[in-house]
Amino acid sequence: xxxxxxxxxxxxxxxxxxxxxxxxxxxxxxxxxxxxxxxxxxxxxxxxxxxxxxxxxxxxxxxxxxxxxxxxxxxxxxxxxxxxxxxxxxxxxxxxxxxxxxxxxxxxxxxxxxxxxxxxxxxxxxxxxxxxxxxxxxxxxxxxxxxxxxxxxxxxxxxxxxxxxxxxxxxxxxxxxxxxxxxxxxxxxxxxxxxxxxxxxxxxxxxxxxxxxxxxxxxxxxxxxxxxxxxxxxxxxxxxxxxxxxxxxxxxxxxxxxxxxxxxxxxxxxxxxxxxxxxxxxxxxxxxxxxxxxxxxxxxxxxxxxxxxxxxxxxxxxxxxxxxxxxxxxxxxxxxxxxxxxxxxxxxxxxxxxxxxxxxxxxxxxxxxxxxxxxxxxxxxxxxxx
Amino acid sequence: xxxxxxxxxxxxxxxxxxxxxxxxxxxxxxxxxxxxxxxxxxxxxxxxxxxxxxxxxxxxxxxxxxxxxxxxxxxxxxxxxxxxxxxxxxxxxxxxxxxxxxxxxxxxxxxxxxxxxxxxxxxxxxxxxxxxxxxxxxxxxxxxxxxxxxxxxxxxxxxxxxxxxxxxxxxxxxxxxxxxxxxxxxxxxxxxxxxxxxxxxxxxxxxxxxxxxxxxxxxxxxxxxxxxxxxxxxxxxxxxxxxxxxxxxxxxxxxxxxxxxxxxxxxxxxxxxxxxxxxxxxxxxxxxxxxxxxxxxxxxxxxxxxxxxxxxxxxxxxxxxx
Amino acid sequence: xxxxxxxxxxxxxxxxxxxxxxxxxxxxxxxxxxxxxxxxxxxxxxxxxxxxxxxxxxxxxxxxxxxxxxxxxxxxxxxxxxxxxxxxxxxxxxxxxxxxxxxxxxxxxxxxxxxxxxxxxxxxxxxxxxxxxxxxxxxxxxxxxxxxxxxxx
Numbered sequence: 095x096x097x098x099x100x101x102x103x104x105x106x107x108x109x110x111x112x113x114x115x116x117x118x119x120x121x122x123x124x125x126x127x128x129x130x131x132x133x134x135x136x137x138x139x140x141x142x143x144x145x146x147x148x149x150x151x152x153x154x155x156x157x158x159x160x161x162x163x164x165x166x167x168x169x170x171x172x173x174x175x176x177x178x179x180x181x182x183x184x185x186x187x188x189x190x191x192x193x194x195x196x197x198x199x200x201x202x203x204x205x206x207x208x209x210x211x212x213x214x215x216x217x218x219x220x221x222x223x224x225x226x227x228x229x230x231x232x233x234x235x236x237x238x239x240x241x242x243x244x245x246x247x248x249x250x251x252x253x254x255x256x257x258x259x260x261x262x263x264x265x266x267x268x269x270x271x272x273x274x275x276x277x278x279x280x281x282x283x284x285x286x287x288x289x290x291x292x293x294x295x296x297x298x299x300x301x302x303x304x305x306x307x308x309x310x311x312x313x314x315x316x317x318x319x320x321x322x323x324x325x326x327x328x329x330x331x332x333x334x335x336x337x338x339x340x341x342x343x344x345x346x347x348x349x350x351x352x353x354x355x356x357x358x359x360x361x362x363x364x365x366x367x368x369x370x371x372x373x374x375x376x377x378x379x380x381x382x383x384x385x386x387x388x389x390x391x392x393x394x395x396x397x398x399x400x401x402x403x404x405x406x407x408x409x410x411x412x413x414x415x416x417x418x419x420x421x422x423x424x425x426x427x428x429x430x431x432x433x434x435x436x437x438x439x440x441x442x443x444x445x446x447x448x449x450x451x452x453x454x455x456x457x458x459x460x461x462x463x464x465x466x467x468x469x470x471x472x473x474x475x476x477x478x479x480x
Numbered sequence: 481x482x483x484x485x486x487x488x489x490x491x492x493x494x495x496x497x498x499x500x501x502x503x504x505x506x507x508x509x510x511x512x513x514x515x516x517x518x519x520x521x522x523x524x525x526x527x528x529x530x531x532x533x534x535x536x537x538x539x540x541x542x543x544x545x546x547x548x549x550x551x552x553x554x555x556x557x558x559x560x561x562x563x564x565x566x567x568x569x570x571x572x573x574x575x576x577x578x579x580x581x582x583x584x585x586x587x588x589x590x591x592x593x594x595x596x597x598x599x600x601x602x603x604x605x606x607x608x609x610x611x612x613x614x615x616x617x618x619x620x621x622x623x624x625x626x627x628x629x630x631x632x633x634x635x636x637x638x639x640x641x642x643x644x645x646x647x648x649x650x651x652x653x654x655x656x657x658x659x660x661x662x663x664x665x666x667x668x669x670x671x672x673x674x675x676x677x678x679x680x681x682x683x684x685x686x687x688x689x690x691x692x693x694x695x696x697x698x699x700x701x702x703x704x705x706x707x708x709x710x711x712x713x714x715x716x717x718x719x720x721x722x723x724x725x726x727x728x729x730x731x732x733x734x735x736x737x738x739x740x741x742x743x744x745x746x747x748x749x750x751x752x753x754x755x756x757x758x759x760x761x762x763x764x765x766x767x768x769x770x771x772x773x774x775x776x777x778x779x780x781x782x783x784x785x786x787x788x789x790x791x792x793x794x795x796x797x798x799x800x801x802x
Numbered sequence: 803x804x805x806x807x808x809x810x811x812x813x814x815x816x817x818x819x820x821x822x823x824x825x826x827x828x829x830x831x832x833x834x835x836x837x838x839x840x841x842x843x844x845x846x847x848x849x850x851x852x853x854x855x856x857x858x859x860x861x862x863x864x865x866x867x868x869x870x871x872x873x874x875x876x877x878x879x880x881x882x883x884x885x886x887x888x889x890x891x892x893x894x895x896x897x898x899x900x901x902x903x904x905x906x907x908x909x910x911x912x913x914x915x916x917x918x919x920x921x922x923x924x925x926x927x928x929x930x931x932x933x934x935x936x937x938x939x940x941x942x943x944x945x946x947x948x949x950x951x952x953x954x955x
Contacts (some may be wrong), residue, residue, distance in 0.1 A: 125600045126758050128691060141603035146757055147693065156693065158726045267512060267621060285756075324624045360548055362503075363522040365542060366708075367697040369756045383716060383723045387875075396723045401708030402696075419550070453701050453754035454538065455510045455517045674912065682914030685954035720871060728874050731913075731954050735870045742905060764912075771908040775901070793897035799904045800887070801923055 095324070096308055097316040099294040105240060106312040107219060108134045112254075115217035117152050119145040129218065140222055143266055147211040148228060148375035149221045153251045154236075156372075160382070162208045164390030210392075213250035217307070219258045224271050224469065226259045226283035228375025234437040235378055247395070256303050259284035260295075261324075262331050268446030270338035270459055276443050278331035282292070289324040296324035302364050338459040339429075341440075344466040347433040351465050352423070360461050361422035363454040368399030371425065371454070372450035376441045379405070400424040426461050482589055485532040486651040491585050495557045497524040501583050505543050507536040514609040514618070516597060518543065528697055532559075532653070534611060534630065537592040539564045539750040541703035544577045555581050559653070561589040563637070565646035566746035566781030567703040572648070573781070573788055574744070576706055586649025588657040591630070596758065598633055601626060607782060635763035637749050637762060640666035647782055663669035665779065667770045685731060691757045692730035698761055699737050701754035704744040712736055738764050743772065745790035746780045775799060824944050826877040828855045829864055831896075834885035834926045839937075841930035849934050850941035853881070860884065862895025866906040873915060873955050877942035882922040883936065889926060896924070909948070913955050918943040 098106060105425050110116050111134060118132040121139045129149045132138070139145075143386050229252065236248035262269070262278035271277055281287055285304035288295040299305040314322075350355075371377040381398040385391050398405060407413045415421050433441040442458070449457050492504040508519035508529040516535040521527055540558050542548065549556060561570055565586060593616065599606050604620035611617075616633050619625040631639065642663050645656040658797040673681065699705050699713070713721050713736050721736060722729045737751070747765040755761060772778050776797070777788045830836045836857045842849065858864055861884030869880040882903055890896045903922040910920050921940050925933045 114763055122691075123687075124758060124760075125689070128757065143605075151746050157723070264604060264622065267607060268605075359520070362550060363518045363543075365548075365697070365700040365754075367700040367754070369695040369754075371758055372693045372695045381723065385719070385722050387801045392724075394724055396725060397693075399695075402714070404714055418547070451513065451756040453697050457516065459509060664899055678911070678914045678916050680914075681912065682952050682954045683915060686952075689954060720867060727953060728955065732867075732871065732874050735867060735913075739866050739870075739902075739906075742902075767912050768905070768909060771905055775904055775908070791899065793894065793901060795887070795897065797900055797904075799899070800900045 095316040095321050096297040096299075096313040097291075097294055097320055098288070098297050098313055102294070102312040103138065104134065106310060107132060107138070108219050109312070110219075110307070114127045114217055114254075114447070116217050116219060118219040119221075127397075129221070132219070140220055140260060143262060143264060143269075144222060144447060144450075146447075146451065147373055148225050148445065148447065149218045149257075150228060150232075150375050152216065152218055153229060154232060154248055154253055154378060154380075154397075155251075156396075158247050158394040158395040159210045160395060161210055162390070162392050164206050166204055166206045171299050197211065211247055211250050212338065213254045215254045215256075216251075219259060220260050220288075221257060222262055222445065223259050223278060223280040223282070223284060223287075224276055224443040224445040225375045226257050227271075227276050227280060227285070228445075230283040231376050231433075231437075231439060231441050231443065232378050234439065243244075246431050256285045256307060257283060258286045258288060258304075258307070261287060261289040261328055263290055263327060265331055265335045266446060267336070268449040269335050269444060270446060271444035272332065272335045273338040273341070273459075274440050274442050274444040275341075278335060279328035289327050291320050291323040296320050301424075309439065325477070333373055337466045338444075339463045339466060344462065345431045345434055347468060348427050351469050352427070354465065356464060356468050356469060357423045360456075360464065361419040364418060364422050364456055366401045366403070366418050366421065367453065368397075368401045369451050369453065370458075371399035371401065372397060373447040373451045374428070375443055375445055375447075377425075400428070423465075426458065426465065430462060430466060482532075484653045485530065488532055488585060489527040489530050491651050491653065492521060492530060492557060493524040496521065496585050500555065501557040502554045505540045505585075506530040506531075506559045506585075506642075507532065507538060507540075507753065512607045514598075514606045518602060532587060533770065534591065534593045534616075534634070535595065535609060536587075537635075537701050537753055539567060539701075539748050541565075541568045541571065542701060542750065544568070544582060545571065545703060545708075546706050547708045550580075553581070555583070557583040557585065559585045559587055560646050560649065561592075562641065562643040562645055562647070563588055563589075563746060563748040564703070565648045566643060567744075567748055567750075568781070569648050569784055570704050570744040570781035570788065571642070571706075571747065572784055573786065574791070584646075584648060586646030586651070587640075587653045588645045588655070589638075590657060591641065592643065593630070593633050593718045595633045598628070601628075608649075634694060634750055636668040637747060637766070640668045642666070643746075648784065650787055665770070665773055667766055670763055670767050670770065673676070674767070686727050688759045689730040689734065690727045692725070692733070692759055693757060694725050694733055695756060697754040697756060698734070698751035698759075700742060701750045702737065702745070703748070704741050705737060707740070720744035734759075734761065734764065738768060740769055741765075743778070743791070744780055745769065745781075766773045803949055815844065817913070824852050824941070825876060826850075826852045826854065826867075826879040826881065826941050826944055827872045827877045828853050828881045828883065829868060830855055830857060830882075830925075831861045831863075831884035831891075832857055832859050833891035834889065834924070835883035835933065837927035838883075838925040838929045838933040841927065842933040842937075843930075845930050847934040848862060849929055849937045850945075852941050852945070853937050860890065860892050860895035861899035861903075862890075865901075866902050866909075869906060869910075869920065870955065873910075873919075873952070876950075878947070878950050879919045879921075879940065881920075881924045881936070881940050883933075884928055886924040889924075914952055915950070915955060916947055918947055919950070927948075 116132040119139045120130040121127045127139045127142045127145045236245035281300050286302045299308050379398045380395050429441040495501045504521045505582045506519050507516040510517040518538050598618045602620050607621050608619040616628045720731050752762040872880050884896045
């Protein structure tokens with residue numbers, strides 16, 4: 095185990111910033127703590143336990159450009175699509191291009207497609223173990239089924255990212271990582287784990303990527319007392335996280351309760367926004383759209399969320415989840431029933447952001463305690479809202 | 481304060497017992513005593529969960545708007561503060577809520593606490609907020625405790641409120657609190673922003689909207705934003721707002737909200753309080769109301785007989801070239 | 803480039819690419835201002851060519867968001883013009899619209915857009931000369947401000 099003195103933190107981050115982008119929790123002028131690109135001299139905010147947003151955005155971008163496209167006159171420089179990038183005519187084959195030309199909106203124009211996948215090296219410093227675990231759970235989806243659904247955009251960024259987690263000192267009352275197989279010092283997903291001890295951080299490398307980071311001169315070997323202190327910090331934090339609900343049989347119960355009218359009662363105060371899913375380190379649903387102006391545009395992937403009234407809306411106009419309570423049910427069932435069924439892991443790391451940021455404080459722990467257990471009394475049906 | 485709470489419970493219990501409503505919406509304690517959340521009460525013996533204190537900030541009128549009632553034809557009892565009642569009146573003016581299906585309990589209000597302002601006084605989590613006269617005591621999870629003057633912790637728009645008593649209610653939870661004699665609206669902190677240069681305003685707005693995550697909390701928490709699934713912000717054709725989440729598109733997204741509620745929005749602040757990244761939306765909405773007042777002497781949602789500003793006109797409106 | 807105010811010269815003699823440093827969007831109603839602009843063109847009244855016209859059925863059709871969208875997408879100025887109050891082809895479209903434009907006019911400076919970059923006015927079908935004056939004055943002011951570099955709008 096290594097030790098980094100508090101006053102060496104800036105030097106260490108500055109060192110990292112020389113080679114890659116550094117992202118860290120930073121307090122804005124308005125007092126809001128968010129993960130932001132860090133620049134030397136900026137204070138890293140570790141006293142506030144969780145930044146408002148998870149670090150998900152830096153790997154699963156809220157808007158990810160897949161490709162740029164446009165129509166170019168035959169023989170004309172394809173670089174017209176975007177001068178800043180070298181454009182690539184994908185349709186080299188004359189026959190294929192002929193077909194594209196025939197369908198092109200502009201006469202005699204060829205379709206020019208330029209794939210985009212920017213993944214600069216970055217270090218995310220100061221995320222909590224729950225946020226780090228979130229990436230592991232998303233890895234299953236974007237690289238899942240033995241790479242069958244391998245997503246080049248997510249994975250390129252994930253590959254280029256080093257996660258430096260910091261052990262939680264004062265878990266909040268909304269934290270429930272220990273109920274979902276995690277903990278305030280969980281190492282899953284992280285490359286390095288920092289633990290705040292007196293005068294600095296006790297630091298352990300967890301992966302080869304992390305090992306490289308610790309090669310920097312700012313680190314010294316940790317004293318025995320510091321190692322012990324770190325252990326105490328971890329244990330104390332662990333003890334401070336309250337048990338929230340029982341995972342035992344939760345999948346089966348959610349399945350059994352799918353038509354339970356209790357969902358209506360729980361969804362009553364939901365305003366059907368998407369805050370919980372957008373602040374969540376695990377939620378990954380997305381939408382793909384073409385943003386096009388005058389025959390050229392970009393295909394982008396943006397976050398979507400299951401509270402969006404047009405989520406799962408089919409072209410026919412039918413929506414299998416057309417009521418608020420249906421969509422509400424989806425979020426919890428996905429995390430604790432469908433996803434675990436596929437990947438044998440949960441889709442929740444217990445950060446509690448969905449509780450603290452929900453405009454009406456809907457509590458996932460309450461929802462799972464009610465709907466994730468056996469329902470005996472069946473109240474009178476409340477009917478269907480539109 | 482507590483007599484208003486008792487009266488709310490009493491009125492709610494009566495309405496439920498007499499089957500005048502299917503459910504009653506009030507406020508109850510949240511995860512801990514530091515916050516209040518909306519409560520949905522279905523029977524008279526559950527009314528004891530209802531509370532009233534300066535943390536009861538939610539504008540419950542939101543739960544009356546299109547697609548919110550469950551079932552859609554539910555008869556609903558609802559508690560409103562002064563500002564909430566103005567949003568309700570705005571909805572009633574346009575018949576967006578059926579007057580026959582609602583039972584409104586008006587609660588005179590002394591101003592609600594900006595919990596986030598309290599939160600920022602501590603690094604640790606605030607788990608308890610209690611009141612004694614004009615003193616607010618906040619306690620954190622580790623047991624740290626600080627006292628504040630209530631006036632320092634109430635919302636800006638509460639400090640300049642001209643309608644502390646509901647303008648529309650079927651029953652009142654208490655006698656009206658004294659109202660300011662001068663009804664001229666006050667606009668609070670927007671002057672500071674108005675005084676900036678165009679470039680400074682642009683920079684401030686850009687910094688604020690850069691962090692927007694387009695979660696729709698502002699739009700769905702807004703009681704007078706009613707399009708729901710038909711919102712042009714979700715629409716791909718016309719693509720008025722792009723799906724790309726960046727500063728410009730985010731402000732455009734908010735402009736859609738702002739201009740579409742113009743004339744209905746009394747700047748109750750529900751959008752502002754719902755925003756997970758604390759974008760100061762009230763600045764925009766209050767400025768809009770200020771200009772509406774300067775233009776037309778119009779205040780949204782104060783009278784059932786009035787038409788919303790943009791659904792009517794006068795031949796001699798005092799602006800523009802003639 | 804020289805201010806194009808000489809009405810005796812034929813329109814369109816300046817190549818459309820030269821000095822095209824600002825983009826101005828004009829949103830006009832079909833019945834009055836578009837016809838007025840047409841009249842100005844027919845009469846060969848020379849106008850600033852930075853103005854790009856968008857025709858809508860009536861000013862009542864114009865959502866303030868159209869102007870905001872134009873600014874967002876890089877317009878340096880937006881001009882809205884329709885029938886004079888009282889002359890609306892649909893009787894009252896411009897009366898409703900007037901309220902919206904006034905609010906927009908008052909909000910835009912708050913959003914970091916200089917007041918000279920937006921204007922709403924009325925030009926009738928017979929007022930070709932007025933159209934020329936409105937366009938030249940407005941575009942002149944926008945040119946004086948130069949291109950916008952807004953980060954927020």
